[in-house]
Amino acid sequence: MRRRLVISYLLLMVLVLIALESPLAVTLASRETERVRADRLADATRFASLAGPALRGGGPGPIGAELRSYDELYGIGAAVVDRDRGIVVDSASWQSTGTATVLDVALSGQQASAPESVWPWSAGPVVVAVPINDGGEVLGAVVIVTPADEIRRAVSTWWLLLTLAGLLVVLACVLTAFGLAGWVLRPVTELDAVTHEIAEGDRGARVQHRLGPPELRRLAASFNHMADVVSDVMDRQRAFVAHASHQLRNPLTALRLRVEELGPSLTDADGRSEHRLALEETDRLALVLDALLTLARAEREENERVTVDAAAVAASRVAAWAPLARHRSVALRLATSDGPAYARTVPTAVDQALDALIDNAVKFSGAGGAVTVTVAHRDGGVVLEVRDTGPGMTESQLGQATERFWRAPDAQNVDGAGLGLTIAAVLVDASDGRLTMRPAQPRGLVADLWFPTPEPEPAVPSADEDTAADLRPAPAR
Numbered sequence: 001m002r003r004r005l006v007i008s009y010l011l012l013m014v015l016v017l018i019a020l021e022s023p024l025a026v027t028l029a030s031r032e033t034e035r036v037r038a039d040r041l042a043d044a045t046r047f048a049s050l051a052g053p054a055l056r057g058g059g060p061g062p063i064g065a066e067l068r069s070y071d072e073l074y075g076i077g078a079a080v081v082d083r084d085r086g087i088v089v090d091s092a093s094w095q096s097t098g099t100a101t102v103l104d105v106a107l108s109g110q111q112a113s114a115p116e117s118v119w120p121w122s123a124g125p126v127v128v129a130v131p132i133n134d135g136g137e138v139l140g141a142v143v144i145v146t147p148a149d150e151i152r153r154a155v156s157t158w159w160l161l162l163t164l165a166g167l168l169v170v171l172a173c174v175l176t177a178f179g180l181a182g183w184v185l186r187p188v189t190e191l192d193a194v195t196h197e198i199a200e201g202d203r204g205a206r207v208q209h210r211l212g213p214p215e216l217r218r219l220a221a222s223f224n225h226m227a228d229v230v231s232d233v234m235d236r237q238r239a240f241v242a243h244a245s246h247q248l249r250n251p252l253t254a255l256r257l258r259v260e261e262l263g264p265s266l267t268d269a270d271g272r273s274e275h276r277l278a279l280e281e282t283d284r285l286a287l288v289l290d291a292l293l294t295l296a297r298a299e300r301e302e303n304e305r306v307t308v309d310a311a312a313v314a315a316s317r318v319a320a321w322a323p324l325a326r327h328r329s330v331a332l333r334l335a336t337s338d339g340p341a342y343a344r345t346v347p348t349a350v351d352q353a354l355d356a357l358i359d360n361a362v363k364f365s366g367a368g369g370a371v372t373v374t375v376a377h378r379d380g381g382v383v384l385e386v387r388d389t390g391p392g393m394t395e396s397q398l399g400q401a402t403e404r405f406w407r408a409p410d411a412q413n414v415d416g417a418g419l420g421l422t423i424a425a426v427l428v429d430a431s432d433g434r435l436t437m438r439p440a441q442p443r444g445l446v447a448d449l450w451f452p453t454p455e456p457e458p459a460v461p462s463a464d465e466d467t468a469a470d471l472r473p474a475p476a477r
Contacts, residue, residue: 005184009177010170017166026117028158032151033118036126040144041111043070044078044130047142051080051132055088055139067091075147080132082140083107095125099143102129106141109133118151120159126151187212187220194223200432203231256282305431307454310350310382311341311375317354318373321362329367332358336375343382343451345431350384350451353427353435356420357386357447364390365444377453381433384449392445398437424449 047070050063067078071091079090081103087094098114105112106129113128126146132139190207197205206227207220259278266272318334325332343350354373361371365388374385393401402425421435428435433451440446 005181006174006177009180010174013170013173013177017169021162021166025159025162028162029119029155030117032154032158033116033126036146036151037113037128040076040126040128040146041113041130044111044128044142044144047078047080047144048130048132051089051140051142052134055080055082055132055134064089076144078142078144080140080142081107083138088140095145097145098124099127099129099145102127103141103143105129106131106143107138109138118148118155120152120156122148122152124148184212184216187216191220191223198227203227203234252282252285256286305344306347307342307344308350309340310343310384310451311336311339313350314354314373314375314384317351317358321355321358325362325371328362328365329369330362330365331370332362333370333372334375335372337377341375341377341382342454343431344454345433345451346427349427349431349433350449353424353449354384354386356424357449359420361386361388361390361445361447364388366390379450381450381452384451386447386449387440387444389440389444392439392443393437398439401437402435 047063047066050066053063063080067080067089068091070076070078071093075093077091077094079094079096080088082088085103085107102112102114109131111128111130113126115122115124115126118126126148127143128146129141129143131141187207190211194205194207206224210217211220256279259275259282263272263275266275314336315334318332322332358371358373365371369389371389372385372387374383374387376383376385402421425435428449428451431451433449435447435449437445437447
């Protein structure tokens with residue numbers, strides 16, 4: 001955008017310079033031509049006053065000597081022409097090229113000259129002609145032909161100076177345009193940078209509202225106010241979810257105790273069945289409240305990063321879920337390469353995301369199914385893959401799987417709060433990672449967790465290396 005502004009300023013300045021310097025260049029060319037023309041007309045008028053005897057047949061008289069002296073002194077050819085265009089007297093360098101039109105006007109009784117202006121690319125001379133009158137009768141004319149080389153050099157010099165001045169003005173305009181564009185766009189640039197910072201999770205980033213034009217200052221102030229309002233609303237929303245979930249646990253616990261106390265008083269089978277369903281619903285509600293608390297804490301995580309060994313975390317989570325997998329007759333396996341696999345994430349991101357994925361995989365694989373957790377290095381980061389042999393999901397279901405409280409149509413009666421994948425997606429996104437899911441072949445689902453690896457620390461020479469460097473013999477000279 002700065003380049004476009006500078007180009008627009010520069011184009012406007014170039015147009016102004018062209019509009020101003022073009023008439024000035026024409027005026028300078030006309031002025032130089034007019035200066036020479038006026039001198040030559042004055043000389044021709046003086047020669048015309050001396051040329052009367054020569055035209056009356058009394059010999060060249062003084063005009064011949066005048067023309068020769070004039071030619072020798074200035075190198076300018078001149079001639080006296082009678083009314084029949086015959087040469088009466090001329091100088092040594094006289095040439096009649098380009099004099100016909102001017103001579104026609106002079107013989108009609110008027111002074112004439114050509115051309116109107118001498119340009120740097122023109123090649124002809126400057127020709128002036130003055131009629132010789134005697135009692136109102138035109139006897140002939142004096143014609144002076146002046147080489148235009150000096151005029152062309154003078155005009156070219158003036159035009160070169162104008163061009164240099166224009167280039168200096170353009171250079172000053174470019175420097176000024178860059179400064180002006182920077183001053184105008186600095187708030188916009190900072191607004192763009194702060195917007196990216198807020199999008200990446202730094203909700204405390206704000207724009208300086210004392211830079212740039214008044215309109216952009218007001219825009220920066222409005223943006224800061226909007227960011228404050230949005231941040232406050234998000235904090236209030238998350239605080240409300242956390243507080244509501246926390247406050248609901250006490251009455252929920254009391255309700256469950258009261259429902260449990262009703263158990264011994266129920267004697268018929270239908271009552272005991274309803275009692276069991278009521279207890280299951282209270283447990284389900286407790287799971288929902290726990291998931292809401294976890295989600296609120298995950299969304300409240302700032303940009304703090306920790307380095308964890310994803311392979312060790314995966315091994316611990318597989319070991320933790322192994323009893324439940326055995327209870328449900330599901331084979332839970334871990335496949336990882338030797339050595340650690342370090343990842344840079346927000347705290348507990350790998351743990352909770354793996355818990356959500358393994359829980360769903362074990363839950364939906366069914367008896368006789370298999371769940372495989374793989375840890376590998378890929379795409380410049382660490383990938384944790386959870387593959388199951390369950391029913392999988394369709395493409396449309398994969399697009400909705402991370403929405404809050406979303407449940408697949410065929411999983412409405414399966415235990416869960418519908419927040420596990422949402423929590424995993426929030427934690428992975430806060431870690432600058434990716435959560436991707438795709439159908440497995442021939443059946444099942446594959447969920448990939450990608451986390452960036454920590455940046456390598458610069459190597460610091462050890463004390464032994466420093467000592468060895470000090471003891472290394474100096475090269476021979």
